[in-house]
Amino acid sequence: xxxxxxxxxxxxxxxxxxxxxxxxxxxxxxxxxxxxxxxxxxxxxxxxxxxxxxxxxxxxxxxxxxxxxxxxxxxxxxxxxxxxxxxxxxxxxxxxxxxxxxxxxxxxxxxxxxxxxxxxxxxxxxxxxxxxxxxxxxxxxxxxxxxxxxxxxxxxxxxxxxxxxxxxxxxxxxxxxxxxxxxxxxxxxxxxxxxxxxxxxxxxxxxxxxxxxxxxxxxxxxxxxxxxxxxxxxxxxxxxxxxxxxxxxxxxxxxxxxxxxxxxxxxxxxxxxxxxxxxxxxxxxxxxxxxxxxxxxxxxxxxxxxxxxxxxxxxxxxxxxxxxxxxxxxxxxxxxxxxxxxxxxxxxxxxxxxxxxxxxxxxxxxxxxxxxxxxxxxxxxxxxxxxxxxxxxxxxxxxxxxxxxxxxxxxxxxxxxxxxxxxxxxxxxxxxxxxxxxxxxxxxxxxxxxxxxxxxxxxxxxxxxxxxxxxxxxxxxxxxxxxxx
Amino acid sequence: xxxxxxxxxxxxxxxxxxxxxxxxxxxxxxxxxxxxxxxxxxxxxxxxxxxxxxxxxxxxxxxxxxxxxxxxxxxxxxxxxxxxxxxxxxxxxxxxxxxxxxxxxxxxxx
Numbered sequence: 001x002x003x004x005x006x007x008x009x010x011x012x013x014x015x016x017x018x019x020x021x022x023x024x025x026x027x028x029x030x031x032x033x034x035x036x037x038x039x040x041x042x043x044x045x046x047x048x049x050x051x052x053x054x055x056x057x058x059x060x061x062x063x064x065x066x067x068x069x070x071x072x073x074x075x076x077x078x079x080x081x082x083x084x085x086x087x088x089x090x091x092x093x094x095x096x097x098x099x100x101x102x103x104x105x106x107x108x109x110x111x112x113x114x115x116x117x118x119x120x121x122x123x124x125x126x127x128x129x130x131x132x133x134x135x136x137x138x139x140x141x142x143x144x145x146x147x148x149x150x151x152x153x154x155x156x157x158x159x160x161x162x163x164x165x166x167x168x169x170x171x172x173x174x175x176x177x178x179x180x181x182x183x184x185x186x187x188x189x190x191x192x193x194x195x196x197x198x199x200x201x202x203x204x205x206x207x208x209x210x211x212x213x214x215x216x217x218x219x220x221x222x223x224x225x226x227x228x229x230x231x232x233x234x235x236x237x238x239x240x241x242x243x244x245x246x247x248x249x250x251x252x253x254x255x256x257x258x259x260x261x262x263x264x265x266x267x268x269x270x271x272x273x274x275x276x277x278x279x280x281x282x283x284x285x286x287x288x289x290x291x292x293x294x295x296x297x298x299x300x301x302x303x304x305x306x307x308x309x310x311x312x313x314x315x316x317x318x319x320x321x322x323x324x325x326x327x328x329x330x331x332x333x334x335x336x337x338x339x340x341x342x343x344x345x346x347x348x349x350x351x352x353x354x355x356x357x358x359x360x361x362x363x364x365x366x367x368x369x370x371x372x373x374x375x376x377x378x379x380x381x382x383x384x385x386x387x388x389x390x391x392x393x394x395x396x397x398x399x400x401x402x403x404x405x406x407x408x409x410x411x412x413x414x415x416x417x418x419x420x421x422x423x424x425x426x427x428x429x430x431x432x433x434x435x436x437x438x439x440x441x442x443x444x445x446x447x448x449x450x451x452x453x454x455x456x457x458x459x460x461x462x463x464x465x466x467x468x469x470x471x472x473x474x475x476x477x478x479x480x481x482x483x484x485x
Numbered sequence: 486x487x488x489x490x491x492x493x494x495x496x497x498x499x500x501x502x503x504x505x506x507x508x509x510x511x512x513x514x515x516x517x518x519x520x521x522x523x524x525x526x527x528x529x530x531x532x533x534x535x536x537x538x539x540x541x542x543x544x545x546x547x548x549x550x551x552x553x554x555x556x557x558x559x560x561x562x563x564x565x566x567x568x569x570x571x572x573x574x575x576x577x578x579x580x581x582x583x584x585x586x587x588x589x590x591x592x593x594x595x
Contacts, residue, residue, distance in 0.1 A: 347515040356528060360531055363504070415527075433552060
């Protein structure tokens with residue numbers, strides 16, 4: 001097998017037995033990127049020299065590193081990495097290209113563990129989108145059908161893993177941005193509990209909703225990476241001081257007797273027939289593995305998108321205020337006033353979707369509208385939290401589809417922002433409640449497009465999510481399928 | 486008080502282009518006149534969609550400002566041992582002239 005096609009678990013075995021070196025893994029991924037990325041367009045900044053230098057260090061002193069020693073990865077273009085261009089795929093962080101003078105906490109943890117950064121992958125601009133089409137570098141193409149999107153905003157991350165350009169990738173999930181592209185590209189992607197993984201050094205979108213997570217080829221790989229990056233960070237006050245379980249050791253527990261809820265609202269009109277049949281078949285598989293399935297109701301599901309698309313733009317409007325061409329970012333022609341400097345930089349530097357969300361957020365927070373929009377949305381958020389809490393009194397986990405349809409065509413939602421927002425139908429309630437959830441491959445449409453299964457659990461119950469995913473993966477082979485590139 | 490604000494607020498579903506212009510000013514954005522109508526229509530459509538939240542009965546419900554119990558998180562006011570990045574390295578990221586460790590900006594007085 002080509003080294004680039006290995007899973008993390010397989011590569012670790014070969015590295016331990018000295019049957020492969022970190023340098024070989026890195027060179028194999030580099031060659032793979034050169035071979036396929038013209039059609040996929042996942043990689044936006046290459047760090048090949050840095051990767052080879054790190055690989056040599058790991059090969060000569062493996063004892064100095066940890067569980068991910070020698071494993072090459074790609075990071076979404078929002079993870080600050082010292083000396084590597086990081087631009088959120090936005091023109092406002094280019095000309096001059098922003099090259100961070102420090103690394104995010106997750107980048108530092110991975111470096112200490114011995115993982116090797118190959119560079120940065122594509123995202124919707126400032127992670128705002130569900131298709132990676134708003135990137136300044138153009139859309140990422142789905143390796144399963146390059147006329148279709150890879151999903152978003154972690155489309156580059158998902159496509160890169162699906163195309164074997166790396167052994168894992170880092171993504172962020174604010175309103176579905178790990179789970180949806182993972183589902184579209186046939187890879188595993190987890191959104192951990194809010195506060196499980198440090199966001200320090202990761203360019204923020206919506207601070208009460210953003211989470212960091214890995215996209216991987218298998219559930220076991222997901223557990224390995226999550227173990228390496230989870231934990232309290234004094235530099236991120238929203239991380240919680242809870243011990244990080246050995247997720248890898250918890251995988252085999254099985255799901256006998258696990259009560260799994262299936263929300264009827266996730267199977268309403270508009271769900272693609274192949275998505276419904278694949279997900280229902282997956283639920284039958286879980287039942288065969290011993291889970292107790294019961295139908296539940298989450299009536300607030302239909303309000304989740306609206307709640308998200310008030311809270312998220314409001315927080316965005318605050319987080320985007322720092323991009324003013326002063327401390328970093330786009331160089332503007334000499335202005336005669338600070339005000340016009342701001343306006344010029346921001347108007348030229350931000351794309352349409354980013355500007356749209358800033359405007360909505362600014363409006364919804366402004367005097368006269370704050371109560372009707374923002375305050376109201378925060379109240380509905382409280383109700384969504386309560387709805388999940390009550391549901392988890394009756395069941396241990398909840399499963400359902402990831403997206404209403406498989407991957408759509410590039411350009412399908414052009415000019416129709418609301419249609420794009422509706423892609424997040426099943427993905428925005430969980431961020432409201434801060435609960436962990438995951439997408440794993442569970443089927444293919446008649447067109448040969450991947451379909452994902454979403455698994456949710458209460459806060460801090462990542463083991464339940466991973467155990468359920470592992471139990472399904474163990475007796476199926478959807479995750480082993482690869483696109484033809 | 487909250488219900489009064491809703492009563493007297495202008496219609497939530499009819500944002501005008503003047504309101505878009507004003508909001509853009511607040512957000513330090515400039516929308517070209519040729520794009521104002523399209524922008525107003527698109528943002529209006531989004532606001533129309535989120536107006537469905539008014540259907541939800543939130544009487545007596547507190548706002549959820551955080552969902553994991555982390556509120557008023559404090560730390561000791563002590564120097565960090567490790568410097569993440571030097572001031573000069575941070576200043577070097579600026580696209581503007583740096584003079585005497587300070588970024589030179591256009592005047593705030595116009």
